[in-house]
Amino acid sequence: MSQAPRQKVSRSFWIKLGLVPIGMFAFAFALVPLYSVLCDVTGLNGKTNGVSFDPVTEYEVDQNRKVKVDFLAATAAGFPVKFYPKIKNMEVIPGKMYTIKYIAENRSDTVITGQAVPSIAPGVAAQFFKKIECFCFTKQTFQPKDPMEMPVSFIVEPALDKSIANITLSYNFFRIKDAEKVKSSEHTAAKSVQPKSITVTKG
Amino acid sequence: MATTTSDIQDEIDAHGHGAHDDHHHGPAKGLMRWVKTTNHKDIGTLYLWFAFTMLLVGGAMAMVIRAELFQPGLQFVEPQFFNQMTTLHGLIMVFGAIMPAFVGLANWQIPLMIGAKDMALPRMNNWSFWILPFAGSMLLSTLFMEGGGPAFGWTFYAPLSTTFAPASTDFFIFAVHMLGFSSIMGAINVIATIMNMRAPDMKLMDMPLFVWTWLITAFLLIAAMPVLAGAVTMMLTDRNFGTSFFDAAGGGDPVMFQHIFWFFGHPEVYIMILPAFGIVSQIIPTFARKPLFGYSSMVYATASIALLSFVVWAHHMFLTGMPIAGQMYFMYATIMISVPTGVKVFNWVTTMWRGSLTFETPMKWAVAFVILFTIGGFSGLMLGVAPVDIQYHDTYFVVAHFHYVLVSGALFSIIAAVFYWLPKWCGRMYNEKLATIHFWWAIISVNILFFPQHFLGLAGMPRRIPDYSTQFADFNMISSIGGFAFGASFLLLTYIIVTAIRSGEKIEEDRVWESAKGLEWTVATPAPYHTFDEPPKKAQILSESSHIGEH
Numbered sequence: 001m002s003q004a005p006r007q008k009v010s011r012s013f014w015i016k017l018g019l020v021p022i023g024m025f026a027f028a029f030a031l032v033p034l035y036s037v038l039c040d041v042t043g044l045n046g047k048t049n050g051v052s053f054d055p056v057t058e059y060e061v062d063q064n065r066k067v068k069v070d071f072l073a074a075t076a077a078g079f080p081v082k083f084y085p086k087i088k089n090m091e092v093i094p095g096k097m098y099t100i101k102y103i104a105e106n107r108s109d110t111v112i113t114g115q116a117v118p119s120i121a122p123g124v125a126a127q128f129f130k131k132i133e134c135f136c137f138t139k140q141t142f143q144p145k146d147p148m149e150m151p152v153s154f155i156v157e158p159a160l161d162k163s164i165a166n167i168t169l170s171y172n173f174f175r176i177k178d179a180e181k182v183k184s185s186e187h188t189a190a191k192s193v194q195p196k197s198i199t200v201t202k203g
Numbered sequence: 204m205a206t207t208t209s210d211i212q213d214e215i216d217a218h219g220h221g222a223h224d225d226h227h228h229g230p231a232k233g234l235m236r237w238v239k240t241t242n243h244k245d246i247g248t249l250y251l252w253f254a255f256t257m258l259l260v261g262g263a264m265a266m267v268i269r270a271e272l273f274q275p276g277l278q279f280v281e282p283q284f285f286n287q288m289t290t291l292h293g294l295i296m297v298f299g300a301i302m303p304a305f306v307g308l309a310n311w312q313i314p315l316m317i318g319a320k321d322m323a324l325p326r327m328n329n330w331s332f333w334i335l336p337f338a339g340s341m342l343l344s345t346l347f348m349e350g351g352g353p354a355f356g357w358t359f360y361a362p363l364s365t366t367f368a369p370a371s372t373d374f375f376i377f378a379v380h381m382l383g384f385s386s387i388m389g390a391i392n393v394i395a396t397i398m399n400m401r402a403p404d405m406k407l408m409d410m411p412l413f414v415w416t417w418l419i420t421a422f423l424l425i426a427a428m429p430v431l432a433g434a435v436t437m438m439l440t441d442r443n444f445g446t447s448f449f450d451a452a453g454g455g456d457p458v459m460f461q462h463i464f465w466f467f468g469h470p471e472v473y474i475m476i477l478p479a480f481g482i483v484s485q486i487i488p489t490f491a492r493k494p495l496f497g498y499s500s501m502v503y504a505t506a507s508i509a510l511l512s513f514v515v516w517a518h519h520m521f522l523t524g525m526p527i528a529g530q531m532y533f534m535y536a537t538i539m540i541s542v543p544t545g546v547k548v549f550n551w552v553t554t555m556w557r558g559s560l561t562f563e564t565p566m567k568w569a570v571a572f573v574i575l576f577t578i579g580g581f582s583g584l585m586l587g588v589a590p591v592d593i594q595y596h597d598t599y600f601v602v603a604h605f606h607y608v609l610v611s612g613a614l615f616s617i618i619a620a621v622f623y624w625l626p627k628w629c630g631r632m633y634n635e636k637l638a639t640i641h642f643w644w645a646i647i648s649v650n651i652l653f654f655p656q657h658f659l660g661l662a663g664m665p666r667r668i669p670d671y672s673t674q675f676a677d678f679n680m681i682s683s684i685g686g687f688a689f690g691a692s693f694l695l696l697t698y699i700i701v702t703a704i705r706s707g708e709k710i711e712e713d714r715v716w717e718s719a720k721g722l723e724w725t726v727a728t729p730a731p732y733h734t735f736d737e738p739p740k741k742a743q744i745l746s747e748s749s750h751i752g753e754h
């Protein structure tokens with residue numbers, strides 16, 4: 001009858017229609033790298049480059065302009081390392097290089113490997129905050145009860161918007177599980193020497 | 204997919220050959236009729252009863268919430284349980300009540316309104332429904348598991364839903380997967396039906412608005428639901444398989460969860476309102492006895508709302524530390540949505556303007572929809588303004604906003620639709636007097652329930668908290684009283700519907716409402732089990748169109 005051709009749904013129609021949800025499911029996962037790339041390029045979520053910056057250009061330094069930089073440190077749950085900056089903050093002149101130190105002390109009895117993830121607030125400042133040297137570029141291994149000094153060298157670029165007078169640099173240290181498996185087996189002898197002292201870390 | 208064409212062929216054969224064969228005319232008997240049915244009307248009925256059951260379950264949870272908030276302090280439930288109630292209330296209402304109810308209406312009405320025999324894929328239709336009771340029970344069963352059900356809110360932000368969630372979260376994830384699967388299959392079916400099964404003489408611009416809005420909704424569904432499925436899949440692997448999509452410790456980012464969620468979430472809110480726009484656009488012309496004003500502008504407005512809904516998601520995230528430029532963009536894009544939305548409200552009002560209005564129950568609900576939905580739209584507009592959202596975000600103002608658009612918007616449109624089409628479905632009339640009492644009862648109580656929540660939010664009362672400081676006490680008590688009254692109104696609604704179906708006054712006329720237009724009114728009352736074995740002809744399609752189209 002007249003409607004007969006219309007009442008059949010062609011195979012290609014189904015395939016096209018089925019591809020939309022499959023494609024959108026894939027798109028959800030594609031959002032993950034897209035998000036990272038976007039944030040890397042723009043520094044939108046405060047993510048800063050994990051690689052060393054090589055200052056090729058000489059900056060024009062305005063001696064009168066000051067930006068206050070705060071240093072924060074945090075450790076993730078299950079990371080028994082006391083971790084703090086040697087100084088809480090400093091005033092910097094954009095264009096000049098500064099070096100500060102973070103201290104980390106493993107309070108447990110095992111070797112711990114961790115990775116520090118840096119973050120800058122406000123997010124828009126991230127692309128103007130350049131690290132020349134940083135312990136966050138590589139994994140760090142902490143021997144038990146052995147305090148370490150870890151330097152960070154950085155430049156705040158003069159191109160930073162004038163309205164920003166305060167930048168916060170914060171690090172969060174996370175444990176890396178895989179790396180430790182190898183290491184901790186090497187150090188099993190040292191393990192039972194002392195009782196756990198994780199909880200004594202003071203603020 | 205290969206079974207597709209033969210599936211349809213089966214249906215066509217069954218009807219074509221069985222013209223004089225009783226076997227094919229009525230439904231089968233007994234319980235198996237409902238389990239095995241592939242009839243769009245049966246499946247529509249199943250969806251609607253499922254949605255209604257879930258509405259009562261979710262409503263019971265809301266009663267727990269309002270009882271706890273009746274006074275400051277902790278009275279009835281533990282905070283952890285309170286949070287499970289807000290979470291499951293939201294999930295059940297969105298995925299269990301509103302969405303299945305609209306799919307049920309689509310199943311009943313779309314084939315009737317486009318002159319089709321049935322949905323394009325009747326067997327898949329059966330599957331999409333029967334997944335739902337399993338998904339729903341699984342979701343509810345989490346309440347009885349060790350550690351309790353999900354308590355992280357219906358938006359299940361990571362890491363609350365990954366690192367810090369109870370063990371039952373994996374069941375929640377599986378339930379969401381199933382619900383998503385069901386919706387996607389349902390949406391594919393709707394698209395295929397509308398594009399391929401409608402009467403050959405019906406052009407796209409001849410279609411009634413309910414069909415149009417559902418077509419666009421179905422596209423939103425197949426684009427948005429898979430993203431939700433992706434989000435819960437990432438949660439699942441984060442929780443169980445050592446990935447770290449949302450875990451900063453492994454290089455992930457919890458804020459990214461919010462982006463992915465709201466990329467689904469904002470289109471989702473339009474999934475819950477576009478079919479409502481369609482329903483109201485059917486009802487108002489009938490009782491204003493005038494063609495719908497601005498039919499094609501309605502179609503374009505719906506389409507542009509749908510497209511815009513994909514580019515405004517971060518208005519839910521103004522406080523996540525977005526740069527100013529991002530806030531500005533999402534603010535203006537959000538505010539832009541009110542333009543097509545305004546077009547719609549304007550068209551409804553203009554349709555009523557100087558019409559010969561009568562206010563039968565469906566019309567009462569439709570008019571209430573227009574007024575109350577607009578209030579919700581205005582508060583949405585306020586929330587869309589980034590600088591003021593800093594104050595309103597995560598307060599009861601947001602709760603008031605989305606309940607105005609979802610309860611007095613989406614839900615009221617569903618109630619309107621049921622009163623409008625029920626007489627056609629069952630051949631029986633509901634009790635107009637009781638329905639009027641119920642209407643005023645519900646309308647007054649819903650405003651007592653939700654209007655004070657605006658003030659609570661402006662004064663700074665946070666949402667999802669079982670206790671509050673004493674300055675919020677008065678408005679909360681008023682809101683709770685409204686809540687109990689509104690909850691009780693559903694008992695009367697149940698009574699009205701059940702008595703209408705069982706013993707309502709019989710109706711003889713096909714058209715039920717004297718000036719109703721549309722192909723669904725040309726079939727017998729009550730609607731026979733099989734309709735439109737012969738597609739309607741052009742002349743009939745045109746004379747039944749409720750709009751001045753460009754024919």
Ligand code: HEM
Nearest residue numbers: 472475476518519580583584586587596597601605608609
């Ligand atoms: C005029 C159009 C609308 C605008 C401008 C708008 C704007 C907004 C904004 C900005 C928020 C976020 C508030 C915050 O969390 O601080 C929001 C929340 C919400 N809106 Fe709308 N909205 C509109 C219409 C709708 C409609 C039609 C629905 C559903 C039918 C809806 C459902 C929701 C829901 C459920 C939430 C809360 C989500 C949550 O749980 O956090 N909105 N709206």
Ligand SMILES: [Cu+2]
Nearest residue numbers: 469472518519
């Ligand atoms: Cu939104």
